[in-house]
Amino acid sequence: MNPKLVKFTKNVLDIMYCGGFFVLFTLPFSLKLLGKYYSAKIEENFLVMLVSLAVCGVFGILIIGRLRCMMQTVIRENCFVYENVDSLQKMAVFSSIIAIVTAVKLFVVPTPATAVVVLVFFIAALFSQVLSYVFEKAVSYKEENDLTI
Numbered sequence: 001m002n003p004k005l006v007k008f009t010k011n012v013l014d015i016m017y018c019g020g021f022f023v024l025f026t027l028p029f030s031l032k033l034l035g036k037y038y039s040a041k042i043e044e045n046f047l048v049m050l051v052s053l054a055v056c057g058v059f060g061i062l063i064i065g066r067l068r069c070m071m072q073t074v075i076r077e078n079c080f081v082y083e084n085v086d087s088l089q090k091m092a093v094f095s096s097i098i099a100i101v102t103a104v105k106l107f108v109v110p111t112p113a114t115a116v117v118v119l120v121f122f123i124a125a126l127f128s129q130v131l132s133y134v135f136e137k138a139v140s141y142k143e144e145n146d147l148t149i
Helices: 003-037 041-042 046-075 082-108 114-146
Strands: none
Touching: 003 041, 003 046, 041 046, 046 082, 082 114
């Protein structure tokens, strides 16, 4: 294990977690400001944009929170625990919700970037679900091995 990389990753996640709350709380103001300078579509669909981005923001923060919990198990050098299986399953659900909300928004404000976000979070949901299964098997094998010794 590379302790510098682990510490760096934990710090990045901590900054993203706090930054996520800041972005979420300032979203109405920043969206209004962006609407003036970026695109008329933002002003036309302000409520849809605000609600969809807020919902995605909340679930994004929840994903980062689960990643922070998982980092604690890495720091304790005890990664293969059911807590991480649970975190990965929750992250799969959270990613699915983000993909669905963004897909709905795609019908209101269609952009290539929105389609990419849908795809990214759909893939993240799939990978999180598969990884939860892998972790669950690893925890099971670890516990069997611990009982054998």
